[in-house]
Amino acid sequence: MTAFSRWIPSSRPAQFILAAGALLVIAAVVVLAARGLTTYAPIQDFLQTYPGSYALPDFAPVGIPTWIGWQHFFSAFLMVLIIRSGWQVRTERRPAAFWASRWAKGTPRKISLTLWFHQSLDILWLVNGVIFVVLLFVTAQWVRIVPTSWSVFPNAISALLQYLTLQWPTEDGWVNYNSLQQLSYFITVFVAAPLAVVTGVRMSAIWPKNAKRLSAAYPIEVARAIHFPVMLYFVFFIVVHVALVFATGALRNLNHMYGGSDEVNWWGFAIFFVSLAVMVGVWFAARPVILAPIASLFGNVSSR
Template sequence: MHNDFPAWLRIEHWLNVLFVTLLIRSGIEILGTHPKLYWRDHSRLGTEWARFTRKTMPKDKLYDTLDEEEDYSPIVSLPGHKKIGIGRHWHFFTVVGWLLLGISYVILLFATGQWRRYLPTSWDIFPAAWHDLVTYDRFQLPPMMPGQPFDALQKLTYAGVIFVLAPFQILTGLAQAPALEARFPWFVQMWGGRQAARSLHYLGLLAFVVFTAGHLMMITFWGWPRLNALMIFGSARDLTLAFWLSLAIIAAIVAVHVAVTVWSLRSPRSVQRRLGAFNGVVKRLLLRPCRSRQDYPVSAISPQHRVNGKPPDCDAYKIMAVHDFANWELRVGGLVENPVTLTLADIRALRGKQTQCVLHNCVQGWSSVGKWGGLPLRDLVELVRPLPEARYICFLTMQENRRDEPSAPGVGGGQFYEVIDLELAYYPQVLLAYEMNGEPLPIKHGAPLRLRLETQVGFKMAKWIEQIEFVADYSKIGMGMGGWREDNAYFDKDVEI
């Protein structure tokens, strides 16, 4: 094994720096929307093991999780300033690039024999690595391994990052995808639950940061000019030129970060459209086929289900609530053969009630387990018989957005709405819920009727529904992005992850 690094390895090394730093910054933006970490799926207030906020929530009035969001600086997060929708676009766009880069890296490692540079071929490396650690502790440099540009401890560290830490981050990230959690509940439980996976994912991020700091320190100890030249030219030559070229590469990486941050803050709609188009194709191919198969035991039900979105405050809603929604009506129409108007009693009388005990995933990161009961959406679809041109279902609600929903510049209130693809209505465990945990649906969780769509994150599950429309196109509804959060907070319409 020669000390020289092949060209493909050097190129992918610098691309990896770009991808990992983008992932870290966009990950911090996502963390900021619910800056607390838990080990249990209940995400119960006060049980967090780590918090990155100084906010304290009031005990004498209703608040929702939007009130808990933090506004992080663009210096540390991408793009910063409470733009989780844009942060999600960058995180998922970058992770696809990082994953493809990693796959090509591993393939080339084994195709070219470079894997011997990183993977141990003898158990002797472990006592040698311990000896190296003791040597470093004495502020001395251990010997290099024969024919290799680093010592035994460094080799084990690189092997751990490439073949353990990187896959660990990918798997714990996937364990937070509602579509995969719904289709393969055992997968998320393998990590100890959804919140445990989220916490482990964060610890993995810290491990990358620690590795990067240690990596730079080792380069300094062993001789920055020579090792830097190895990663620029593949051999220890033209040390001065290599130094300046490395600074130029680092400057280019910083410039990319500045450019995408400025673009994201100045033209978030442009970022949403372009990155969302790419991410949407990937999600439809890999995650859309997932059908929910959850069946949590009743003992797993969370003692407290957090609130997202404040209930309607108008007099009409309050009067209906006082009378147990006896006068509430659901209007279902649009591109259908049989438009109907249904009372809550009518909905309860339609066929048999379906119940499901499932894991709820909020886009902000918290979760809980609840038992929901109601009408399968497919039964309503069969009742109204959509016309051939109908492709989407629009849920219109009584929620007043000016009270708590994030808005785009210059936008005030408006009726909260969400759009889903018609095909999702036929998936199992897609429910118009009027019960929660064996009781009538609470007001704070969407009474009298809310949507349950277990393969997507919580904001798609419209609450306080009053009207359902079947449409051929949603581009003329609101700002045309597929929902209130999509219009005003730049989320993607399909949120299986």
């Protein structure tokens, strides 16, 4: 039976096809249900009252400055690698190498080279995030992603309903995001990111070993239970974000973020393509043979 089973086609492709088909059916049902819902007069009145966004305060800046484009690239670059290395840390059974600080007192604690890479990326991501938040409030760009009106919630529901009907809400990201975008950006920057930091610190080598009361008050199991779902949130956010960028006017959206203008041309797309190539290149280059020499500059690398 064992020899014969080698000739039996794997059921995984069939399962994948069935799962994809089921998702398409569910998506079609959701779209039809959303469109049917918008035929009712109360829903139409709701959509008219709350078109999907509200007016920003008068001091709100217009346009997206160049520094946000650079911050966007660095955040995406680091987050992709953080997700990759974080998944490797979670699934790795036999690390190829280990790292230990050469400045630690007593017997240095060894961690896998993958975990060192993950935590180093976390530090860079945190520094980049702090700079981003500071610049947001210094330049008043914060008003674009921090809700300033309670109407953000009904407008977000309206925007979601419009997305589900595949009739995109009327928007101008150069001036103002729709309320669903604003809430998602706010949650990502001011909720998910801090959660990733505080849980990551608890799980890292930075956490003091002898702080028994502090460790008891904040068990590592709690941090682990939160950290992984937060990573899944970032994966979901990235997938949906990129999909909507391309589905709702790719050239203009990419020009907003990468080209620094409201024009519709290929300049932003070209910069995005180069940044994507950099991400892919580093993704494949981040291997022990490349990481070990870099890690050795900050500590001792060994095979065990």
